[in-house]
Structure formats: structure tokens, C-alpha cells
Amino acid sequence: MTLTNNGHTVKMSLSGDYLVDGGGLGATYRAGQFHFHWGKNNDRGSEHFMDFTPHPAEMHIVTYDTSRFGSIAEAVGEDGGLAVLGFLIEVSSSVQISPPINIESLLPASRSNFFRYDGSLTTPPCSEGVIWTNFKDTIHMSENQLKMFRDLRDESRHKIVDNFRPLEPLHGRTLYSNSC
Ligand SMILES: [Zn+2]
Incomplete structure (x- = not known):
């Protein structure tokens, strides 16, 4: 794993075989990186x-369809090429x-309840x-850990x-849920 501050986020690039299967994805996806928004x-x-309320941060694991693509870059813009797992x-x-x-x-112990939609x-x-x-289910971070994110600087030394x-409107897309 390689951890970088790319000026926009904290990104962990993954080189191991982290595979995501099942959950109705219809193909095997491989995680290439994860990053954070805060x-x-x-x-x-x-x-x-969630319930009309934002959370202080969110983690995204970016995965790509291994049956059709060799990297995230190859899968960008292709239908179902990328699958992102989001954790509040x-x-x-x-x-x-x-x-x-x-x-x-780093992930919540239970990942059996989730929402799905086609997005960008x-x-x-x-x-x-x-x-x-x-x-x-959410991920937990301490106030101090969030502060470490907030203290990071971009190229112009801005936090x-x-x-x-x-937040974007759904634009008529269907939001699926696997739970009641
Ligand atoms: Zn993201």
C-alpha cells in the first residue's frame, strides 16, 4: 500500500489482490485505491x-471490473467499469x-445492508x-484523527x-436497497 496526499485527498493505493465479489455486482471487482472526503x-x-443528514467524512474504495479491465484508468467512463464502495x-x-x-x-463489521445506484x-x-x-453501517474515527485530515495542506499550503x-439530485435514477 502507498499512502499519498495528492493535494485533494488522502489516497491509499493498493497493489495487493483485494477482490470484491457478490452483492449483486455481477462480476469480480478489484480494489485499486481508497480515499476520503471530509x-x-x-x-x-x-x-x-443518510436520512437527509451529512456525515463529517466518507471513505470510498474504488474498484474495477477485472474481467474487462486491467486498471482503474482503463475502466473510467465504461458502463459498470468502476464500482465504488462508500462508507459514512x-x-x-x-x-x-x-x-x-x-x-x-477499517470497515464496519456488518456490510449486509447497503444502497445501490448508477452514478458517476x-x-x-x-x-x-x-x-x-x-x-x-458506519466507520468510526476520533475527533483527533479527523483533525489530522483537516490539517493536511495542498500545494499552495492551504488546508x-x-x-x-x-449533493446531486437523483435525476430519476432508481435507488435500490437490499434491506427493509
Ligand atoms: Zn471519493
Whole structure:
């Protein structure tokens, strides 16, 4: 794994074989990277809202269809080429992460309840064809860990905050849920 501050977000590039199967995706997807979106304050930051409410941050695992593509770059803009797994983050009093970091340990224990829709990338090129899966269970981060994100700087030495795309209307798309 390689962790970078690319000036817009914190991105972890993955080189291992992290495969995502099942969940109705219809193909095997491989995770190429995960990254975060966060707000300046806890009243905003996520790109998806739950019950009309934003969360302070959101994590995205970007995966691509391994049967058709060899990388995220090849799959961009292709129908179903990319599938993004979204996890809302909530603030919790104390969260310990000790190395070696295991992706599984960063995710909510239960991933059986989720929403799905056909959407787009939320950063340029904002291309369509992305299968979104947003989990109902959240990830926990401490206030201090969020502060570390908020203290990061871009190339112009400005703090990286509010790096989320504003909420977009559904535009008649169907939002699916696998739970009641
Ligand atoms: Zn994202």
C-alpha cells in the first residue's frame, strides 16, 4: 500500500489482490485505491446523506471490473467499469488503529445492508457508469484523527477541507436497497 496526499485527498493505493465479489455486482471487482472526503467541521464532509443528514467524512474504495479491465484508468467512463464502495464516517470518542493496517479492520463489521445506484465519479472527469454501493453501517474515527485530515495542506499550503462534491439530485435514477 502507498499512502499519498495528492493535494485533494488522502489516497491509499493498493497493489495487493483485494477482490470484491457478490452483492449483486455481477462480476469480480478489484480494489485499486481508497480515499476520503471530509468537511471543515463535523456538520458536513460526506458526499452521501443518510436520512437527509451529512456525515463529517466518507471513505470510498474504488474498484474495477477485472474481467474487462486491467486498471482503474482503463475502466473510467465504461458502463459498470468502476464500482465504488462508500462508507459514512462518524465521530467516536476513541479509535485505535495499529499497524500493520488491514483493510478489513477499517470497515464496519456488518456490510449486509447497503444502497445501490448508477452514478458517476465525484471528482473530475466525473464520468458516468459507476456502480455505487453505500453501506448503512458506519466507520468510526476520533475527533483527533479527523483533525489530522483537516490539517493536511495542498500545494499552495492551504488546508485541505470540504473536499466533497455537493449533493446531486437523483435525476430519476432508481435507488435500490437490499434491506427493509
Ligand atoms: Zn471519493
